[in-house]
Amino acid sequence: MNEVKEPREFCLVVSCPDAVGIVAAVSQFVAQQGGSLTESNHHTDVAEGWFYMRNVIDANTLSIDIDEFREKFASLAEKFEMNWHVRDGHKKQKVVLLASHASHCLADLLYRWHSGELHCDIPCVISNHENLRSMVEWHGIPFHYVPVDKNNKQPAFDKMNEIIERHNADTIVLARYMQIIPPNLCAQYAGRLINIHHSFLPSFIGANPYKKAFDRGVKLIGATSHYVTEDLDEGPIIEQDVIRVSHKCNKDDMVRLGRDVEKSVLSRGVRLHLEDRVIVRGNKTVVF
Amino acid sequence: MNEVKEPREFCLVVSCPDAVGIVAAVSQFVAQQGGSLTESNHHTDVAEGWFYMRNVIDANTLSIDIDEFREKFASLAEKFEMNWHVRDGHKKQKVVLLASHASHCLADLLYRWHSGELHCDIPCVISNHENLRSMVEWHGIPFHYVPVDKNNKQPAFDKMNEIIERHNADTIVLARYMQIIPPNLCAQYAGRLINIHHSFLPSFIGANPYKKAFDRGVKLIGATSHYVTEDLDEGPIIEQDVIRVSHKCNKDDMVRLGRDVEKSVLSRGVRLHLEDRVIVRGNKTVVF
Amino acid sequence: MNEVKEPREFCLVVSCPDAVGIVAAVSQFVAQQGGSLTESNHHTDVAEGWFYMRNVIDANTLSIDIDEFREKFASLAEKFEMNWHVRDGHKKQKVVLLASHASHCLADLLYRWHSGELHCDIPCVISNHENLRSMVEWHGIPFHYVPVDKNNKQPAFDKMNEIIERHNADTIVLARYMQIIPPNLCAQYAGRLINIHHSFLPSFIGANPYKKAFDRGVKLIGATSHYVTEDLDEGPIIEQDVIRVSHKCNKDDMVRLGRDVEKSVLSRGVRLHLEDRVIVRGNKTVVF
Amino acid sequence: MNEVKEPREFCLVVSCPDAVGIVAAVSQFVAQQGGSLTESNHHTDVAEGWFYMRNVIDANTLSIDIDEFREKFASLAEKFEMNWHVRDGHKKQKVVLLASHASHCLADLLYRWHSGELHCDIPCVISNHENLRSMVEWHGIPFHYVPVDKNNKQPAFDKMNEIIERHNADTIVLARYMQIIPPNLCAQYAGRLINIHHSFLPSFIGANPYKKAFDRGVKLIGATSHYVTEDLDEGPIIEQDVIRVSHKCNKDDMVRLGRDVEKSVLSRGVRLHLEDRVIVRGNKTVVF
Known part of the structure; x- marks a missing residue:
């Protein structure tokens, strides 16, 4: 036989x-x-x-x-x-997801993982809010609530780091985690820490990109997945995409339309990373 | 009958x-x-x-x-x-085109005019180089060579202004005209002076946007047609579009791919303007 | 006050x-x-x-x-x-979702509903498979399992019809429900019964569109949301979109890439319908 | 030195x-x-x-x-x-262009050749109409007028074949040449005879695709560049693209918007072919 x-x-x-x-x-x-x-x-x-x-x-x-x-x-x-x-290829990477209050990127990644499309293990999700616990736990994934004290953030990052290390994470994904990651974490996970920025970088660096896009009157908005480095929003870009907007869109419409671009650009970026298709050199990437 | x-x-x-x-x-x-x-x-x-x-x-x-x-x-x-x-609608606008050395945007506008797609008159083309004369004149359009002395630009702009006024232009289109327009012309033709910027504004404002895009490692490049105001590259945006690039593209590839986006974004912008579909308010446009 | x-x-x-x-x-x-x-x-x-x-x-x-x-x-x-x-606008439409085994369109619609983006009530989900029950019920929505006997489908459709009428549905969405809807249901819910076809219609009408697309060697695949009429895949089109594929894609890759287009085209179609932006006349739509 | x-x-x-x-x-x-x-x-x-x-x-x-x-x-x-x-790579291919009455694809190819973007020689253009002679000759390229008698087409094709052979053409491009190519020419230039079809194949095979697209109420129209085989519109696809249309577009608008897609899809297809990036096997292509 x-x-x-x-x-x-x-x-x-x-x-x-x-x-x-x-x-x-x-x-x-x-x-x-x-x-x-x-x-x-x-x-x-x-x-x-x-x-x-x-x-x-x-x-x-x-x-x-x-x-x-x-x-x-x-x-x-x-x-x-x-x-x-x-x-x-049989050995799945361990990917820890970080989220804040917004659910769209997290829900998208969890769905793709649950349906077998995203080839990895997700040992846990860490968030500074409680609101997504039920969604995460329905997927059978542990949820860690690590609130961040805005006057003293270090303890939260120490706690997160401890969780990440305990789970032996290969890759960390910031699924609209809205806190700035401290330099030591950026360095420790260089090339393995992926963020989604809700603009077409380098347009609208920093906070409130949709407001800035609205005020500038652009006709396309975008999103960028990139590796996190110490320089905020300056890390090597993995993937970008855009969607058309018009004068009919107010800020809320831009946020809504942007969500679809964000989640698709992030999940594509994570997939490319997990398939070892991204090679970083300096501040740029080769994406096979 | x-x-x-x-x-x-x-x-x-x-x-x-x-x-x-x-x-x-x-x-x-x-x-x-x-x-x-x-x-x-x-x-x-x-x-x-x-x-x-x-x-x-x-x-x-x-x-x-x-x-x-x-x-x-x-x-x-x-x-x-x-x-x-x-x-x-029967009365055609008079559109004066300004160009420098690069031919792609000018050739595209002339073709669309010649084939009847662009509903306007083009009383003349003005350029600070001679190289496009033959192409322009084949279309039966007068070509004015107005060189710009980089140490004393005002005489050239006065000459251009005189030509534009003599032709009673309704609209001026900068078809990759690479000189900065003086404030008095910007003011005089406010809302009637259209430029194409070879980046997805507000990314890569100023000179050499493709080099900047290459150095930043973006995955999409773009172009923006906008009304010219005193603040360089800050005027009301009419139209934008992007095209995908990758690590395979060097700077020259970006320039080549960008040309197609530039000419399509400019001709769409000009068409929208000629059809009275663009209404400016402040630094933004409504585009019907 | x-x-x-x-x-x-x-x-x-x-x-x-x-x-x-x-x-x-x-x-x-x-x-x-x-x-x-x-x-x-x-x-x-x-x-x-x-x-x-x-x-x-x-x-x-x-x-x-x-x-x-x-x-x-x-x-x-x-x-x-x-x-x-x-x-x-305050009165939400009642939308019954029908699904088969595939989860992507259903999950996407449920997510958008749950996050408040899709303004409607979903009184229940009906499926001819049991596998999506847990996902549906986590959202707090009743799940009805109505298996279809391939040799005698009418009882299943009668049962479904009874459920739909009991919930007083305004709109029915076929979220990759893979059964052909009987003519009486098509007639009864004319203009209120939305399907997603997993091709860029009228290309690849009927079964296995991705296999047909693969065999034809197309460079783009697409999806189409449309109102269901008696003529299979011939109803008025609401929305379409495409995604680029290449020789690197086998059939499974096309199915995977296609899922993202399907769910985005369906959710956009449903949203347009719920906002009363779609007017049907003959076999065509006006979409405001 | x-x-x-x-x-x-x-x-x-x-x-x-x-x-x-x-x-x-x-x-x-x-x-x-x-x-x-x-x-x-x-x-x-x-x-x-x-x-x-x-x-x-x-x-x-x-x-x-x-x-x-x-x-x-x-x-x-x-x-x-x-x-x-x-x-x-230094040896340029000889590319003979065939055109009918419509100028957009021909003008686009000639422009790209003239500006040095398309790396080939164009020994001549053949057309069954006289209207594009001046445009072709301005580029310094011989223009052959070969009218086709619809009741007896063979003499015209013999004449064309003689011209093509005399110029020792490597590749033939049908730049919206609206005559059906006889089987012997298809066979003789298999894999070297490129056509642009003005629809997103396999949608709207045959004549009047824009009318068919309009009647079907599609929301995207497209174009396809492909190698010509005996089976009309069935040859191996090189490149495709689409553009969004809406209920606001009448047939003429679709034709106009379609022109831009046609010329871009054809010139991209020709470029890929000239760079030896297209490998045909059976009815499909690998495009590197």
């Missing part, structure tokens, strides 16, 4: 100084282990002399396991001075 | 403090003259207490001509403190 | 043969009752000689209530042979 | 049955010749077991010329049963 192997994929992500022979070396390495590529993306930034690559390998065709893959690949990686990692 | 009347339309544009009975009064006035409405747009800005209206009237159904219409309507207009005008 | 009146609006929707003086007559009628218009849309279909109008009236400015409004307006309506109705 | 080498690229396009080691073999081959990849795209169609690849190689880094490249690569290609070609 034939054993049917479940589909299983390793994702190998590489960036390094550009050089002749990188693709040849990497693809030969994979082929030598019997690996069949199911998806492969390359990008050469000619101006910067930098090379980016993402390979998805059918793990069932490999003669080695992931630890052996890592061990063997390391010497190749060293030769080309690669930043690299390889991830077993 | 029946005489076939050519279709002919009057366009009546009104804005005024909001009040009960404006629509009734205006539409009753039109109906009393036998006028049939072929298009009608209203907007009430509840927050500002301001009312906007654009009515297109089948002139063939009217018992009066446009002068009599104006005369009779004046007392109604006074009662409601209206800003208003009525225009005979 | 001043009494603060809650904002309250009447929505008056009219369509009739075009004639001189309709707008004047209607707006004069409204003004005579002291009514202030907060939104007003007109459309004249010149080719068909048909006129469409939607007026939103600030009810607090009216000197009469809705019954008196209806009574007084009737004679005016008769004069112009109007199809018309006026609705009190 | 250092000699500055002009940038020069070879484009290698491959499709073949999928197998382990193709990328390794090809990239190793390129690296062995010293070749630096400036762009690389792969696609594996897992369901069909077919592999697609496009590599852009910096020719200045190669130790061999294109003939030697071809010779050496042939044995590798044979091993993997590849369909393949390599093209010198």
Whole structure:
């Protein structure tokens, strides 16, 4: 009787100084282990002399396991001075969601997770408000209420950090969490802390972007998902989109229309991140 | 033998403090003259207490001509403190185009005019470069070369102003004319001087927006057509649009992709203006 | 002490043969009752000689209530042979949702209702599967499981009809309900029965549109919300949208990407319908 | 003194049955010749077991010329049963344009060619009408008037074929050429004969798509650029796009709005084709 192997994929992500022979070396390495590529993306930034690559390998065709893959690949990686990692697609990332009062982004991410579209584990949701507890708990996910004292925020962030570390989070998503994240958290989760800003950055940086958009009389409003860095709203952009507005829209209409863009831009950004499609360099991203 | 009347339309544009009975009064006035409405747009800005209206009237159904219409309507207009005008759709606006070295916006406007899509006269094109002369003259349009001395710009602007006034221009379009327009011209042609800015305003105000967009790593680039005011890139926005870019695009790709957005946003803006669909109030527009 | 009146609006929707003086007559009628218009849309279909109008009236400015409004307006309506109705914006429509196994459209509508964005009552959800019961009931909405025997469907439809009538539904929404609705139900709820078709109609009529789209190699896929008529997928279209796909998308990717378009096109269609913005004539709609 | 080498690229396009080691073999081959990849795209169609690849190689880094490249690569290609070609990016394709009476697509292509955006030679334009002669000749391109006798079309097609062959055309573009191309021409130029259809295929196949779209009451109209095959409007799709319409649009408005989509979809399709980014297999395309 034939054993049917479940589909299983390793994702190998590489960036390094550009050089002749990188693709040849990497693809030969994979082929030598019997690996069949199911998806492969390359990008050469000619101006910067930098090379980016993402390979998805059918793990069932490999003669080695992931630890052996890592061990063997390391010497190749060293030769080309690669930043690299390889991830077993079966191993789900642990994603902690942070929310405030607004529900739309959180509800959207929870729905996509619940319906199996978002391939991750959500060990918990943390919020500085209680109002979304019931929605979160219906999904079978623990809800942590961590109120933030506006005169003394550090204890709340310490508490959040403790929860995040306890759950061993790979990625943190700010689903319209309206507090500014302290620098140490930004640094600790660099490239793994995703925010949604409710404007088409760099337009309308800071608070109340819809009010600013309304006052400026723009004809499109947008949203931006980006990695969080110390500089507010300045981190590397993952995804953006816009929606048309007109003189008929008051501020509330803009907020309402904007919600749909926000949740779609955030969930697309999170999906791209979870699929290891985003490579950060400096303040910019390559998105395969 | 029946005489076939050519279709002919009057366009009546009104804005005024909001009040009960404006629509009734205006539409009753039109109906009393036998006028049939072929298009009608209203907007009430509840927050500002301001009312906007654009009515297109089948002139063939009217018992009066446009002068009599104006005369009779004046007392109604006074009662409601209206800003208003009525225009005979048959009378084409005179539109002077200004260009620099780049041809895409100019070529697009000329094509649309030549093919009959843009309903206006173009008495001349003015440029501070000679390179587009042949293209303009092929269309049968006079081309004026007015070079700008960067150390003494006023004579050039005086010359341009003289040409514009001689042609009795209704509207001026800056089709990527890269010189800053002096305040007196901005004031003189307020609400009739249209620019295309090659970014999604208010992102990337000022020079080199594509370079700024590239450096910021945005995922969409855009363009904005707006009325020119003294404050550079701050005038009332008529139309905006965006196009998707990615890490694959270098600065030149952005410039190339941007050209298509620029020309489409500018020609849409000009068309809306020529059809009297844009009403300015403060720094914002109502676009019917 | 001043009494603060809650904002309250009447929505008056009219369509009739075009004639001189309709707008004047209607707006004069409204003004005579002291009514202030907060939104007003007109459309004249010149080719068909048909006129469409939607007026939103600030009810607090009216000197009469809705019954008196209806009574007084009737004679005016008769004069112009109007199809018309006026609705009190405070009175929520009762919307029954029908679903099958797929959850995305239902979840989206329930979320928008729960967050207050969709202004209606949802007296119940009916499904031919049990799997969505928990999600529906978490929202506090009764869930009716009405399985359909594929060899004898009539009893199920009778049961559904009985439930719908008992709840006195104004509107029925097929949120990916995958059964063909019998002609008598289509007739009974003409103009009040909304479906989402998972293609950009008229492309890929019938079953398995994503498979057909994949096989044809299209570069965009879409969705269409429309009123249900006896002719499958041929009813008046309310709203459509598309999303870009590529050779990288297999059928499952198309289904996944399509879900986002479906739910957004359906919720926009339902919202437009609930706000009385859709007027059906023949097989087409005017959407204000 | 250092000699500055002009940038020069070879484009290698491959499709073949999928197998382990193709990328390794090809990239190793390129690296062995010293070749630096400036762009690389792969696609594996897992369901069909077919592999697609496009590599852009910096020719200045190669130790061999294109003939030697071809010779050496042939044995590798044979091993993997590849369909393949390599093209010198410096050698411009010869593109013959066919047009009828409508000017928008032709004008757009000519403008993009004239401004240097479209990298090709246009040896001539052929039309069955005389009206576009002046526009074509202003660009310095020969214009051939080949009228089509609707009762005997073969002589016209023979004449056109003779002109096309005399100019040794690589690619033919039907810029709204409204005649049905005879099967022998379709076969002879399979994969090199590009058409623009003025609808979002497969909606509204055949004549008068805008009328059909208007009658159906769709809310978006579109255009499709595709390779021409014997089956009218059924060939492999290269590119599609849409634009929003509403009840306000009559048929003429749809035609006008559609023109902008047509020309943009056609020029994008032609550009993709000229850059060797389109690989046809069966009735579908991979577009890198």
